[in-house]
Amino acid sequence: MQHVKIPQDRIGVLIGQGGETMREIETEAEVRLDIDSENGSVAVEAVGDPVKGLKGPEIVRAIGRGFSPEDALTLLVDDMMLFDLVDIDAASRNKNDVKRQKGRLIGEGGRTRELMEQLSGASVVIYGTTLGIIGTPPQVETARTAAEMLLDGAPHGTVYSFLEERHNEMKYQALESHRYPGGDS
Structure with missing residues (x-):
C-alpha cells in the first residue's frame, strides 16, 4: 500500500x-x-x-x-506512459520570481503551454508551483527540457525552435518504425 x-x-x-x-x-x-x-x-x-x-x-x-x-x-494506456513533475519553485528565487516563471511557462494566452503540448505530444499542466507532464519517455523528455530551458531564461523563440526540431525527429522516428517494424531494413 x-x-x-x-x-x-x-x-x-x-x-x-x-x-x-x-x-x-x-x-x-x-x-x-x-x-x-x-x-x-x-x-x-x-x-x-x-x-x-x-x-x-x-x-x-x-x-x-x-x-x-x-x-x-x-x-x-501502456507500460511506457510516464508522469513527471518539474518544480518551478526550485528554479525561482522568491514568490515574485515564481509568478514570473509560471508566466514564462504558460505564455501569453496559454500559447507556450499549448505549443509544449502540441509539439511534444505530451499532456502538460501547470498547477501551484509545478509543471506536470504525462506522455511517453521521448514526449516527457522533450516537454521537460523545454520547461527547463524556459526556467533557465532561454528566449521563447529558442525553446519553440527546439520543440519543433524534436517534434520533427519524433515524427520521423515514428514513420521509420512503421516502415521497418522490428528494426530490420
Whole structure:
C-alpha cells in the first residue's frame, strides 16, 4: 500500500460526482483508494494486476497536480506512459520570481503551454508551483527540457525552435518504425 498526499482542492476531482471518478480509477487501475478528505491523504492499495496497481499512485498524484482524471488515466494506456513533475519553485528565487516563471511557462494566452503540448505530444499542466507532464519517455523528455530551458531564461523563440526540431525527429522516428517494424531494413 502506498500513501499519496494531494491538495485539498483536488480531492473533489479525485472522488468525482457521486464517487464516479474514484470508482473508475479503482476499476481501471485495479486498486482500492481510501481517501481522507480532511488532510488530503490517499491510501492506494493494489488489488488486482500488480503492474496496473503500480500506476494507481501515479494516477492519484497526477490528479493532485492538476490533471483531469481522463488525462491521468492515460497512464494506463501502456507500460511506457510516464508522469513527471518539474518544480518551478526550485528554479525561482522568491514568490515574485515564481509568478514570473509560471508566466514564462504558460505564455501569453496559454500559447507556450499549448505549443509544449502540441509539439511534444505530451499532456502538460501547470498547477501551484509545478509543471506536470504525462506522455511517453521521448514526449516527457522533450516537454521537460523545454520547461527547463524556459526556467533557465532561454528566449521563447529558442525553446519553440527546439520543440519543433524534436517534434520533427519524433515524427520521423515514428514513420521509420512503421516502415521497418522490428528494426530490420
